[in-house]
Amino acid sequence: MAVISFDCPNCGAKLQPDDSKRRARCQYCGANFDLPRTTAVQPQHVHAGAQAAPKVVGALVTGVATMTVLGVVTSYLAMSPSTSSSVTQALVPTTPGAPAQTPTIGGPPVKADPMRNEADFMWDEVGGPPIVVTIDGKEHVLGRLRVRPDDQLHVAVFAADDGKERYRVGPFGSYGEAYRATHFSVVGERLFVTDFRGKLKAFDLASGKSVQEMALTDRAERFCLLDETAESPRLYLALVDRRQFLVDVATPALKEEKLPKACDAKNVWAPRGGDPSLSTGERLRRAPKVEGIEVSGVHLDGTLGVARGVKSPGTAYPMVFGFDPASREVRWKSPVPAVDLASVRERDNEQDILAGGRYFGTYGEGPEHWHLVAFDAKTGDRLWDNKLRSIFAVDWLRGIEASANHVFLVRMSSVEVYDAATGALKATIGDESYDG
Numbered sequence: 001m002a003v004i005s006f007d008c009p010n011c012g013a014k015l016q017p018d019d020s021k022r023r024a025r026c027q028y029c030g031a032n033f034d035l036p037r038t039t040a041v042q043p044q045h046v047h048a049g050a051q052a053a054p055k056v057v058g059a060l061v062t063g064v065a066t067m068t069v070l071g072v073v074t075s076y077l078a079m080s081p082s083t084s085s086s087v088t089q090a091l092v093p094t095t096p097g098a099p100a101q102t103p104t105i106g107g108p109p110v111k112a113d114p115m116r117n118e119a120d121f122m123w124d125e126v127g128g129p130p131i132v133v134t135i136d137g138k139e140h141v142l143g144r145l146r147v148r149p150d151d152q153l154h155v156a157v158f159a160a161d162d163g164k165e166r167y168r169v170g171p172f173g174s175y176g177e178a179y180r181a182t183h184f185s186v187v188g189e190r191l192f193v194t195d196f197r198g199k200l201k202a203f204d205l206a207s208g209k210s211v212q213e214m215a216l217t218d219r220a221e222r223f224c225l226l227d228e229t230a231e232s233p234r235l236y237l238a239l240v241d242r243r244q245f246l247v248d249v250a251t252p253a254l255k256e257e258k259l260p261k262a263c264d265a266k267n268v269w270a271p272r273g274g275d276p277s278l279s280t281g282e283r284l285r286r287a288p289k290v291e292g293i294e295v296s297g298v299h300l301d302g303t304l305g306v307a308r309g310v311k312s313p314g315t316a317y318p319m320v321f322g323f324d325p326a327s328r329e330v331r332w333k334s335p336v337p338a339v340d341l342a343s344v345r346e347r348d349n350e351q352d353i354l355a356g357g358r359y360f361g362t363y364g365e366g367p368e369h370w371h372l373v374a375f376d377a378k379t380g381d382r383l384w385d386n387k388l389r390s391i392f393a394v395d396w397l398r399g400i401e402a403s404a405n406h407v408f409l410v411r412m413s414s415v416e417v418y419d420a421a422t423g424a425l426k427a428t429i430g431d432e433s434y435d436g
Contacts, residue, residue, distance in 0.1 A: 121145040122413035123430040124153070125398040126179060130408045130415060131186050132401055133157070135206050140166060141401070141408050141415065141429070142191070144184060148431075151175045155184045155193050157208070160406045160417055163427025167208035169193065169201075181219040187235050187249040194220035200237065202252050212252055217241055224263035236263060288328040293319045296347075299354035300325050304377045306359045308336070308352050317341050318349035318363045322380055332380025336363045336373060351397045356404025356420060358383065362397055370397060372409060374423060384423035388416075391432055 127144035134140070139160040145168065147154050154170035172182045172195040181196040190211065191203040198219055202211040218241035227233035235247040236259045246257040264279070283298040287307040294312035298305065305325040310316035321333035337344045345364035352361040359375045368390060374383040391411060399410035406426070407418040414430030 119429075119431045121147045121154070121156075121431060123410060123415050124175075124179075124413075125410045127182060127184065129399045130401045130410065131184075132160075132403050132406070132408065133186055133205065135166070139403060139405055141406075141417070142184070142186065143415065144182065145430075146175050146413075147171070153178045153182050155182075155191070157191075157205075158427075158429050160408075161426060163417060163429045169203050169208050169210075172196070183220050183223045185223040185225050185235055187225065187233050187247075190249055190252065192223070192235065192247065192249075192252075194223075194237075200247075200254070214252070214254065217243060224259055226260065226262055236260070286325065286328075288323055288330055290321055290330060290333060293321065293333070297350070297352065299352070299359065301354050301377070304354065304357065306354050306375075306377050308349055308361060310347055310349075311335075315341075316346040317344055318347070318361070320349075320352075320359065320361060320375065322359070322375075322377055331378065334375070334380055334382070336361050337365070337371065338373065338382065338385040339365055339371075351400045351409070353400050353402045353407075355402035358402075358404075358420060360400065360402050360407050360420075362400070362409075368395065370395065370411075372407065372418060372423065374407075374420070383421075386418070386423040386425075389425075 122145070124144045124146045131142040132139060133142055135157070140157050141160055142155065142157045145154045145156050146152075147168075147170075151174055152171035153173055153175055154168045155172075156168035157166040158164065159166060169191070170193075172178050172193065178196040181194060184191065184193045186192070186205060189205050191205045191208075193201050193203070194216070195201065196219055198216045200214045200216055200220070202213070203209060204211055216239055218239045221238045221240050224236040224238070225233060226236070233249075235249055236257070237245045237247055237254070238259055239245075244257065244259050245254040247253075248255060283300070284295055286300060287295050287298045287305065290307075292311060293307075293309045294316075295307045295309040297308045299307075303325065305323045306320060307323065308318070308320050311319055318336035319333065320336050322331040323329060324331060335341065336349050343365050345366075348364035349361055352359065354360075354377055357377050359377045361373050361375070363371050363373070365371060365387070370388040371385055372388060373385045375381065376383060388409075388411075391414075396412055397409065398412065401408040402420060405420050407420050409416045409418065414428055414432050416425060417427040417429065418425055
């Protein structure tokens, strides 16, 4: 009986299906797949002069494995909800038979072991980057979860220091039902969440207790929080039926009002980079031209400016430089990597951020490893360079957020929390079943 190993097309974890079975289940993400039956290769007697026979057998097995993977991936892509072209219809908020939606306060704690963490959920970066909040004087991180066993969407809050779950609210529907309509934002002492039944829900940020629920005329398309100026933060809500509102967070209530132009640049579906109050083109124009560097992103924070890019012309090694936003004077420049440049992956430095006077960037080394690095944003001093541990077969970076105290790096289905001053890994939030 032949056993063929391949990667789960849903999450990339290693699978070892038995060719005597017609289905395989991924122990990491829970996905089930129908498998074509393979043919076991019987051992052959090799006569003298037929040394090429083992190579032929190996090629045959490899070909079968390749066809199996291609078939499974094609089936998965065809069924994926993200490829659906269905049009969302207007909702009747009081849908008969809709299940009760009560918050789950004080959910099961997450293991704080930073080297391996197994939980009942996966972190879902599709809803937007992590939100950093302060509760009871301590830093917490907030985001969207896919909770097993039935893949229900929740929003939860975790302590940054140890990754312990404070509470979660939801469920807001299964992932297939609700992934496009479940949006979240925080203003002051309130957490706001929308669901696929056309509801806007307000929760107390500290406790997760429900404060109010409002019926909408359709599903939510997006939140837009404007908090970069000296004015009080303003939260806007856009619906699929093209109605737009300003959320009165104190009441809370909705006032029909068009989204400002500043919201156009705030796209939660794109990797975060630079000053969110400016469009990409405007940010790039704020950086001075530096010979030998092609700029791809700009970060601005008061008197500090940092631009990321790649070496150009030539091999596109990740580069970074700091500048004065007022005078556009270049203060420093440096390669992002601290390793042999010949081992660095080209252009793999899109996840970066400027916070607390430090620039945090990423880069890839070799075929599989990642680094997280910190620079002093004013002087260019390299503060630390952390080679990230291997977690499993497929390892993608899917977002970054930071404060003066912590860096939050989204890796596949989890968030790793690092000490901003030292680069030490403090906690992992989310399920990790496969270590490299």
